Amino acid sequence: xxxxxxxxxxxxxxxxxxxxxxxxxxxxxxxxxxxxxxxxxxxxxxxxxxxxxxxxxxxxxxxxxxxxxxxxxxxxxxxxxxxxxxxxxxxxxxxxxxxxxxxxxxxxxxxxxxxxxxxxxxxxxxxxxxxxxxxxxxxxxxxxxxxxxxxxxxxxxxxxxxxxxxxxxxxxxxxxxxxxxxxxxxxxxxxxxxxxxxxxxxxxxxxxxxxxxxxxxxxxxxxxxxxxxxxxxxxxxxxxxxxxxxxxxxxxxxxxxxxxxxxxxxxx
Amino acid sequence: xxxxxxxxxxxxxxxxxxxxxxxxxxxxxxxxxxxxxxxxxxxxxxxxxxxxxxxxxxxxxxxxxxxxxxxxxxxxxxxxxxxxxxxxxxxxxxxxxxxxxxxxxxxxxxxxxxxxxxxxxxxxxxxxxxxxxxxxxxxxxxxxxxxxxxxxxxxxxxxxxxxxxxxxxxxxxxxxxxxxxxxxxxxxxxxxxxxxxxxxxxxxxxxxxxxxxxxxxxxxxxxxxxxxxxxxxxxxxxxxxxxxxxxxxxxxxxxxxxxxxxxxxxxxxxxxxxxxxxxxxxxxxxxxxxxxxxxxxxxxxxxxxxxxxxxxxxxxxxxxxxxxxxxxxxxxxxxxxxxxxxxxxxxxxxxxxxxxxxxxxxxxxxxxxxxxxxxxxxxxxxxxxxxxxxxxxxxxxxxxxxxxxxxxxxxxxxxxxxxxxxxxxxxxxxxxxxxxxxxxxxxxxxxxxxxxxxxxxxxxxxxxxxxxxxxxxxxxxxxxxxxxxxxxxxxxxxxxxxxxxxxxxxxxxxxxxxxxxxxxxxxxxxxxxxxxxxxxxxxxxxxxxxxxxxxxxxxxxxxxxxxxxxxxxxxxxxxxxxxxxxxxxxxxxxxxxxxxxxxxxxxxxxxxxxxxxxxxxxxxxxxxxxxxxxxxxxxxxxxxxxxxxxxxxxxxxxxxxxxxxxxxxxxxxxxxxxxxxxxxxxxxxxxxxxxxxxxxxxxxxxxxxxxxxxxx
Numbered sequence: 007x008x009x010x011x012x013x014x015x016x017x018x019x020x021x022x023x024x025x026x027x028x029x030x031x032x033x034x035x036x037x038x039x040x041x042x043x044x045x046x047x048x049x050x051x052x053x054x055x056x057x058x059x060x061x062x063x064x065x066x067x068x069x070x071x072x073x074x075x076x077x078x079x080x081x082x083x084x085x086x087x088x089x090x091x092x093x094x095x096x097x098x099x100x101x102x103x104x105x106x107x108x109x110x111x112x113x114x115x116x117x118x119x120x121x122x123x124x125x126x127x128x129x130x131x132x133x134x135x136x137x138x139x140x141x142x143x144x145x146x147x148x149x150x151x152x153x154x155x156x157x158x159x160x161x162x163x164x165x166x167x168x169x170x171x172x173x174x175x176x177x178x179x180x181x182x183x184x185x186x187x188x189x190x191x192x193x194x195x196x197x198x199x200x201x202x203x204x205x206x207x208x209x210x211x212x213x214x215x216x217x218x219x220x221x222x223x224x225x226x227x228x229x230x231x232x233x234x235x236x237x238x239x240x241x242x243x244x245x246x247x248x249x250x251x252x253x254x255x256x257x258x259x260x261x262x263x264x265x266x267x268x269x270x271x272x273x274x
Numbered sequence: 275x276x277x278x279x280x281x282x283x284x285x286x287x288x289x290x291x292x293x294x295x296x297x298x299x300x301x302x303x304x305x306x307x308x309x310x311x312x313x314x315x316x317x318x319x320x321x322x323x324x325x326x327x328x329x330x331x332x333x334x335x336x337x338x339x340x341x342x343x344x345x346x347x348x349x350x351x352x353x354x355x356x357x358x359x360x361x362x363x364x365x366x367x368x369x370x371x372x373x374x375x376x377x378x379x380x381x382x383x384x385x386x387x388x389x390x391x392x393x394x395x396x397x398x399x400x401x402x403x404x405x406x407x408x409x410x411x412x413x414x415x416x417x418x419x420x421x422x423x424x425x426x427x428x429x430x431x432x433x434x435x436x437x438x439x440x441x442x443x444x445x446x447x448x449x450x451x452x453x454x455x456x457x458x459x460x461x462x463x464x465x466x467x468x469x470x471x472x473x474x475x476x477x478x479x480x481x482x483x484x485x486x487x488x489x490x491x492x493x494x495x496x497x498x499x500x501x502x503x504x505x506x507x508x509x510x511x512x513x514x515x516x517x518x519x520x521x522x523x524x525x526x527x528x529x530x531x532x533x534x535x536x537x538x539x540x541x542x543x544x545x546x547x548x549x550x551x552x553x554x555x556x557x558x559x560x561x562x563x564x565x566x567x568x569x570x571x572x573x574x575x576x577x578x579x580x581x582x583x584x585x586x587x588x589x590x591x592x593x594x595x596x597x598x599x600x601x602x603x604x605x606x607x608x609x610x611x612x613x614x615x616x617x618x619x620x621x622x623x624x625x626x627x628x629x630x631x632x633x634x635x636x637x638x639x640x641x642x643x644x645x646x647x648x649x650x651x652x653x654x655x656x657x658x659x660x661x662x663x664x665x666x667x668x669x670x671x672x673x674x675x676x677x678x679x680x681x682x683x684x685x686x687x688x689x690x691x692x693x694x695x696x697x698x699x700x701x702x703x704x705x706x707x708x709x710x711x712x713x714x715x716x717x718x719x720x721x722x723x724x725x726x727x728x729x730x731x732x733x734x735x736x737x738x739x740x741x742x743x744x745x746x747x748x749x750x751x752x753x754x755x756x757x758x759x760x761x762x763x764x765x766x767x768x769x770x771x772x773x774x775x776x777x778x779x780x781x782x783x784x785x786x787x788x789x790x791x792x793x794x795x796x797x798x799x800x801x802x803x804x805x806x807x808x809x810x811x812x813x814x815x816x817x818x819x820x821x822x823x824x825x826x827x828x829x830x831x832x833x834x835x836x837x838x839x840x841x842x843x844x845x846x847x848x849x850x851x852x853x854x855x856x857x858x859x860x861x862x863x864x865x866x867x868x869x870x871x872x873x874x875x876x877x878x879x880x881x882x883x884x885x886x887x888x889x890x891x892x893x894x895x896x897x898x899x900x901x902x903x904x905x906x907x908x909x910x911x912x913x914x915x916x917x918x919x920x921x922x923x924x925x926x927x928x929x930x931x932x933x934x935x936x937x938x939x940x941x942x943x944x945x946x947x948x949x950x951x952x953x954x955x956x957x958x959x960x961x962x963x964x965x966x967x968x969x970x971x972x973x974x975x976x977x978x979x980x981x982x983x984x985x986x
Contacts, residue, residue: 023746023747053748108659110659113658139658139659139661140682141658141659141660141683142682142683142709142715143658143704143705144658146711172407172672172680172683173673175679175681175715176679176680176714176715176718176719177711177714182716205674205680206674206679206680207723209721211718211721211723236395240934244816244818245816247818247819247820248823249816250763250765250819250820250821251822252721252763
């Protein structure tokens with residue numbers, strides 16, 4: 007097997023995909039009964055977005071060596087990517103039956119289950135994967151799934167688990183703030199924002215976000231103060247920073263928000 | 275678009291390996307086997323006459339035949355001594371210092387993994403092994419004489435308590451060794467002194483990896499190493515070689531030791547040793563040290579070594595390494611980057627051992643290494659789960675331990691060093707979409723920093739026509755399309771990548787996010803060489819982060835192999851099919867970069883300056899240049915100096931009034947020059963400009979151009 011792995015790694019090392027596929031084909035010519043080579047070429051076809059070629063090679067690999075479980079994960083993943091999730095599930099189920107602790111496979115099946123409308127099953131798989139390996143991407147994937155299927159409150163629970171395990175990271179915090187706002191819990195959103203600010207450098211972006219939340223809460227005076235403070239903070243930045251697109255966008259956002267706050271709501 | 279969390283071929287290869295893996299049986303904790311070189315109660319030579327023996331007495335070769343001898347415990351005043359030593363005639367003014375020596379034999383000093391010293395001392399003591407100080411307790415730092423008193427009086431249970439220290443076994447020699455000890459009184463009127471000592475060896479436990487440094491911050495550094503068996507690891511460190519001022523240790527026995535030294539001072543050198551709780555296994559000498567970074571935001575001359583695709587573990591990698599070592603000489607490398615594919619072919623632990631730990635041991639032990647994951651490393655590692663050798667071997671900041679914004683993952687992270695903000699992205703397995711977690715984090719991280727310099731690094735190059743093509747390969751395309759707009763909007767200065775086994779270095783460019791055919795000259799903020807002795811340094815107007823003032827992109831993936839390619843990407847100023855590594859020197863508003871090939875030749879270099887050039891530093895141009903042909907081979911030149919602060923003048927000559935070549939440099943206030951060795955009956959054109967000393971060199975504009983024809 008060491009030889010096979012080395013061959014695969016070398017196949018995957020250099021040159022464009024066409025060259026790599028040609029190399030894999032030559033290797034298959036030299037060892038036509040090596041199932042792992044078909045798996046490797048199938049992966050290259052997958053990279054090349056050649057679903058037909060990849061599926062053909064996976065099928066050949068499995069026919070030659072039914073015990074080569076990796077093919078089932080490869081085929082399952084390809085089918086999920088090809089939006090053929092229901093076809094992917096048998097392979098993924100079989101793979102996970104043999105390798106229950108494979109976090110990546112759990113996530114692939116979670117996506118497959120989500121695509122087929124099995125939100126509880128997908129959540130279960132994400133839970134399993136995240137128990138094995140906390141990862142910002144998967145926490146967000148799960149939160150979006152749960153938010154859609156069970157509402158933002160449930161999504162927040164999962165995000166809080168992520169924040170507890172990974173620390174107050176920006177990606178999960180922003181996702182949680184969105185959920186809080188969806189629930190109309192502006193104060194809770196502000197608390198989360200403050201927690202984020204406490205672990206990062208002060209930045210006008212956070213002040214603008216604070217203004218947005220306060221405005222959404224109807225606290226116009228506080229919102230105006232926040233946007234005004236943000237503009238002051240932007241003005242206090244070095245001129246070079248003020249010229250960045252991000253800061254220019256923030257300034258425009260503040261100005262627009264202040265203008266909107268100053269405009270009396272039209273009564274029809 | 276890449277599926278979040280899904281790698282391409284890597285996870286399948288990992289899976290194949292996992293399915294077929296044999297599971298190793300972990301050995302249980304072992305204690306080092308010990309033997310005693312000097313037992314407690316040993317017979318010691320001693321000198322108790324109140325003399326000052328200077329330093330010679332510490333040496334192995336010192337002749338102590340005139341000294342008395344006696345068994346430990348040696349001392350007086352407690353009643354438990356085996357040998358009484360003298361304190362002199364005056365009990366109110368006892369001798370301050372008493373000297374002890376003990377010779378012992380070692381057949382094979384390499385047989386010992388460590389040495390442990392156990393010392394009973396009252397009051398202060400300094401211990402030397404074969405002339406090298408190995409332990410100091412209850413004594414002031416610095417030079418000590420026979421009249422130096424111990425700062426504290428030892429009393430109570432401390433009088434019978436042994437203190438322990440690890441000693442570097444590398445100080446042992448085959449044959450006779452000597453341990454020398456000086457015991458100092460705390461007070462001339464003190465009633466007692468005591469001395470007893472044990473020196474024991476620990477065999478069987480050795481360092482099999484490292485030590486190496488991770489997570490360097492102004493106040494902390496992680497020291498990592500691997501031992502041949504699980505033991506409680508310990509780091510001893512201090513501010514001079516061999517000093518064991520402080521110690522930190524594992525909480526449980528392990529083979530993978532990760533000890534964070536905290537409470538350090540910024541911009542300070544610390545020397546260290548690693549070992550067990552009973553023995554030093556490595557270090558304790560002048561080559562095991564680290565220099566903490568200054569407080570973030572502080573300007574400091576910073577040298578960075580950049581290796582890409584260096585993991586071949588072959589003669590190529592060695593040659594590149596040695597060329598850099600020669601280049602840098604005694605200049606300390608403040609940190610180094612690995613741009614991925616750090617261990618071929620599959621990033622296994624064994625391959626990391628060969629390609630990293632066996633290849634760069636001297637650098638690993640003194641400079642913090644910051645890596646990024648390459649596709650070959652990714653064969654055995656998984657970014658989604660942060661598992662596999664790459665993630666086991668490296669300890670990277672996911673909670674903003676070293677500055678920046680917490681990413682929550684070791685796959686991508688940022689850190690500060692001096693006035694530089696470094697950003698490491700993971701371009702292989704992690705979701706590269708513009709709205710994915712990595713690039714969302716990137717946006718916020720860059721928004722949160724105020725460092726003047728931003729250097730980003732990741733494996734897959736946004737621009738390359740080397741062994742990989744950035745027009746066709748998905749990782750390269752997505753990094754260019756999704757990450758670069760964020761980086762450039764934040765004002766990134768330098769982007770480093772590998773993957774292609776070549777060196778490709780761009781002009782100062784901005785806004786190129788399409789394929790190579792869409793690159794236009796308008797994307798060049800500066801289309802010159804970036805060389806001060808060429809078309810001039812690249813200059814970004816702002817000292818600080820400013821959007822779209824240009825960045826330099828370098829592919830430096832030839833630190834282990836050079837495998838060519840078309841090497842014709844139009845964004846590149848230079849493309850080389852050569853082995854080598856990059857060196858960055860950042861100081862204040864200046865960044866100098868160089869590519870040093872495997873022979874030590876500087877094959878490319880450029881300078882990036884930030885902040886507007888000061889017009890006041892430019893001298894006034896000379897005027898009234900005159901040229902007079904005086905012979906068939908000589909033309910005399912004269913001009914008017916209009917500058918009050920020039921450092922000199924540069925003279926240039928042309929035969930066609932188009933292409934000028936510098937022919938001479940004249941000192942300040944000199945306004946004439948004789949141009950000799952010319953051809954007869956030929957017309958020559960001249961111009962002159964003033965210059966000042968500086969970096970970059972400020973030149974005036976040129977004077978008037980004149981011509982003269984040599985005589986027939």
